[in-house]
Amino acid sequence: MATTEIKVKGAREHNLRDVNVTLPRGQLICFSGVSGSGKSSLAFDTLYAEGQRRYVESLSHYARQFMGQMPKPDVDLVSGLSPSISISQKSTGNNPRSTVGTITEIYDFLRVLFARVGTGHCPECGTVISAQARDAIASRILGLPQDATLWLMAPVVRGQKGEFRDLFEDLRKQGFLRARVDGETVRLSDPPPLDRQHRHHVEVVVDRIDPDSRDRGRINEAVESALRMGEATLLVSLSEENDDQAGKPKQDILFSSQYACGGCGRSFKPPSPQLFSFNSPQGMCEGCDGLGRLYTFVPELLVPDEKLSIRKGAIKLLGKWGDLGRYRRHIYRGVADAIDQAMELRPGTMLEGQWQDLPDQAKQIWLWGTDDSVEFTWRAGQKSRKYSGAFDGFIPELLSRYRNTRNKMQLRQFEKYMDTMDCPDCHGRRLNPQASAVTIKTGTSQFLAEEDAKADFSLPELCELSIERLNSFFETIRLGDTEAVIAAEALKEIRQRIGFLLGVGLDYLTLSRTAPTLSGGESQRIRLAGQIGSGLVGVLYILDEPSIGLHPRDNDRLIETLLRLP
Ligand SMILES: [Zn+2]
Ligand SMILES: [Zn+2]
Incomplete structure (x- = not known):
């Protein structure tokens, strides 16, 4: 009964x-x-x-x-x-790793969605990254305009410095006839002299196929060997029939058999849901361990007077130039010279110019360092020696001193120039560059009709949209037929949960809002939204003033939602 x-x-x-x-x-x-x-x-x-x-x-x-x-x-x-469940106004906790996205699990389904159907881009050069089966590559090449001559090429030098005489000789011995060097097609028997101080691009021509001789067998063979030579990347260039010059690099069609960038050759791990988690080592930004914010030295505090030059003491904590040890003076001078050169500034600008006049990128390198190695010379007596290495940047140097000092006076001195700020690596996006460069396309007309129309959004960008905007983003998603099937389940969950959040009047929140910044009422309504989708029935729910802090116009919606609790 x-x-x-x-x-x-x-x-x-x-x-x-x-x-x-x-x-x-x-x-x-x-x-x-x-x-x-x-x-x-x-x-x-x-x-x-x-x-x-x-x-x-x-x-x-x-x-x-x-x-x-x-x-x-x-x-x-x-x-x-x-059985009873209480949904009180207790806060959702103080853990900044927990966000509206993770509490509602919308973020988890977004991770699955991005891993399965997102479009990857190379974080270095922006080229779309995809992996294709050899067969599929051959089929696509076979279907290129029938009256064109096809040049199948493998990239062998990608923006490296050197003369590459041995390479040309080696390719010739392997039986290749032509290569495209910096955009010009040349015979390997007569390669051009290259300036070894400059960066060059060399693609070896694996096969040149005229319209009459285009057939599947020949293309298969060329694809196979081009992918081997080009480390999983191959380029196809089209030219007029009988032309002895391949097309220009800009018009190349890129193919990759691995998850690699056809543009600069960097290869990546195939995306998985972990790649999109800022709580997983695979996905988190290395600069901030996925927190998006850092307690660190703040440039504005370090440089209170931008009219000074570095030599004149613009940067606090670097101190007077004359007081620096010989070794540090030398390192900084070397780095400054290297920056002058790299950015084509008048020699001496970096050290003598007013801080406010330096290009942003130059300031960035000085403060945060660079991955590229910097070359500097060190004069010891008569001899001058060249050293090169990566420059860590002034702030990372300070941070390591800050972490290693026990001296309280010194700590206090450092902390005057420190604060919590957005991570300079990920700009608060919390994810590593590969993960931040994967996008999904909306087909919702509202997005396309806007002033600065934008259809492709990365996961961090979606997390910055209000729930209301997110709802319209997901109204229509542009996917191929296969992708639509793959994405169906995750999309259903995402849309449903967004609907629950709208139902409890939280249309203004973003998925990136962290738990510690939510009010008691907001936390309660988020948990309430979670319960609607929990699938439990016959439960006694006990809520504590669920409308607290809610705009009165949203009361009806909230009551409707409460009535939907199973
Ligand atoms: Zn690239
Ligand atoms: Zn970061």
């Missing part, structure tokens, strides 16, 4: 005085009264506590030992109770 009522007899928890009530089951019930009248004592400390206690008692002895003893509330009888 189904029970239709919850009966409470003799409730005496806190200030309750032998309260007897009978409540209908499966209904939305509201307790109201002045503060201190015992609403919470009845709802949370009696009904919820007893429901929870009985549930725990029903578990095995083994499970119970992990859950602790639940005290029995001071009440004579409670009947008709279901």
Whole structure:
């Protein structure tokens, strides 16, 4: 026989005085009264506590030992109770790794979506990254305009310095006739002299196929050997029939048999959901361990007077130039010269120019360093020696001094110039460059009609949209037929959860909002939204002022949502 009522007899928890009530089951019930009248004592400390206690008692002895003893509330009888879940205004915690996206699990489904159907881009040069089967590559080449001559080429030098005489000789001995060097097609028997100080691009021509001799067998063979020579990348260039020059590099069609960039040859791990997690070593930005923010030295504090030059002491904590040791002076001078050269500044600009006049990129390198190695000369007596190495940057240098000092005075001195700021590597996006460069395309007209129309969004960019905008982003997603099938399940979950958040009036939040910045009311409504999708039925939900902090116009929507609790 189904029970239709919850009966409470003799409730005496806190200030309750032998309260007897009978409540209908499966209904939305509201307790109201002045503060201190015992609403919470009845709802949370009696009904919820007893429901929870009985549930725990029903578990095995083994499970119970992990859950602790639940005290029995001071009440004579409670009947008709279901397992209970409380959704209080308790904050969602202080962990900045927990966000609206992770609490609602929308972020988890987005990770799956991006891993399965996102379009990867090379973070270095922006080229679309994809991996194709050899067969598919050959088919696409076979289908290129029938009246064109095809040049199948393998990139062998990608922007490296050198003369490459041995390479040309070696290729010739392997039986290749031509190569394209810096965009010009040349015969390998007569290669051009190259300036070894400059960066060059060399593609060896693996096969040149005229319209008459185009057939699958020949293309298969050429694809095979081009992919081997080009380390999984091959280029196809089209020219007029009988032309002895291949087309220009800009018009090349790139193919890759691995998840590699056809543009600069960098290869990447194929994307997985972990790649998109800022809590996983595979996905997190290395600069901030996936937090997006850092406690570090702040450029504005380090350089209070931008009219000074570095030599004149623009950078606090670097101190007076004359007081630096010989070795450090030498390193900084070498780096400054290298920056002058790399950025084509007048010699001496970096050290003598006013800080405010230096190009942003130059300041960036000075403060945060560079991955490229910097060459500097070191004069020891008569001899001058060349050294090269990566320059870590002034701020990373300071950070390592900050971490290694025990001196309290010095720590306080450092902290005057420090604050929490957006991570300079990921700019608060929390993910590593590869993950941040994967995008998904919306087909929603609202996005395309806007002033600065933009259809492709990365995961961090989606997390910056309000739930309302996110909802319209996901109204229509541009996917191929196969991708649409692959993405269907994740998309359904995402759309549903976005709908729940809209239902509880949280349309203004972003997925990137961290738990510590949410108000009690917001946390409660997020958990409420989570419950609607939980799939549990017949549960007694106990909420504490769910409308707190909610705009009055959203009250109706909230009540509708409450009525939908199963
Ligand atoms: Zn690239
Ligand atoms: Zn970062």
